């Protein structure tokens with residue numbers, strides 16, 4: 001037991017986690033982990049993922065990694081929120097039930113608002129509505145975050161194009177999109193409307209059929225080597241790795257997927273290759289911004305203002321340009337420019353550290 005405790009605290013210590021909570025309810029089959037990474041800026045917000053894991057340790061590692069990314073995303077987006085995330089262990093096709101979500105909602109309520117949940121991979125807006133019967137600390141019930149995420153990625157692509165080509169006109173731009181799900185599919189529609197030439201892929205052949213009239217379709221294995229202006233990963237994490245990086249024939253990587261770089265080293269490699277990388281948690285923050293504003297409105301009994309949310313999401317352009325400039329201006333100890341991912345981490349942490357600093361004083 002002592003060994004387990006010391007191992008757990010080692011894991012939490014690595015990235016300064018505040019709290020990790022395990023919930024179990026045998027009656028409903030619920031097994032959940034909530035990780036609260038950092039609440040300096042406000043209560044933690046992050047989705048609930050339902051997923052099969054090889055081991056419970058894999059689930060723990062996943063939730064820790066995702067919660068930390070939420071801290072960075074919320075801070076960089078200027079939200080008064082911290083980072084948290086939850087995983088429910090199991091196959092979403094098999095374990096979902098009203099009782100499971102209500103039981104989960106009761107556990108979330110017991111955290112007293114330190115963690116606010118929303119939808120994620122394996123959960124839906126409908127599931128959030130059931131959770132809401134037991135807790136106030138849930139959002140993404142009125143607004144589906146995915147179209148907002150896609151809108152932010154679309155705006156981010158424009159910012160990247162302006163930075164690289166000196167012109168934000170994207171008509172005729174060649175964009176390769178990996179993944180035609182909730183984010184990738186909506187992005188393809190936006191790009192098509194803006195006059196881009198889209199090349200798209202998915203492992204789901206049904207989705208390929210749906211998009212065949214607005215995009216050229218390619219095989220999943222070919223998407224990395226498509227000669228294009230922008231490669232937009234909108235499916236999985238870890239897609240920029242040793243195997244794929246050498247195939248890339250693009251000038252820009254700008255997509256909605258979380259954790260696109262397999263490691264920090266791959267961000268540095270992209271800088272060396274002259275490929276501009278839009279850090280994932282900066283460009284895909286649109287959905288978080290939308291559900292954060294929805295939560296605020298629900299607390300204050302106000303109407304949601306979609307237009308003002310879209311305007312706020314457009315701020316992704318300015319943030320990206322700022323980060324790209326930081327990356328060019330900052331050099332590492334070998335005199336090389338730091339990666340855009342590293343610059344984003346510095347940008348996000350700076351705000352948290354400054355706000356944490358004001359709490360050092362005792363003011364009666």
Ligand code: NAD
Pocket residue numbers: 121145146147149178179180181182183184201202203204207220234235236237256257258284285287
């Ligand atoms: P989704 O499940 O709706 O879509 C993912 C799509 O990728 C599916 O159509 C799937 O078939 C496809 N896919 C899976 N493996 C593939 C492969 N090897 N090659 C090509 N296609 C493949 O998910 P989503 O909500 O669209 O999210 C996509 C990514 O964006 C995820 O990484 C998610 O974490 C991230 N993200 C989503 C949101 C959001 O608001 N939905 C917000 C931030 C980040």
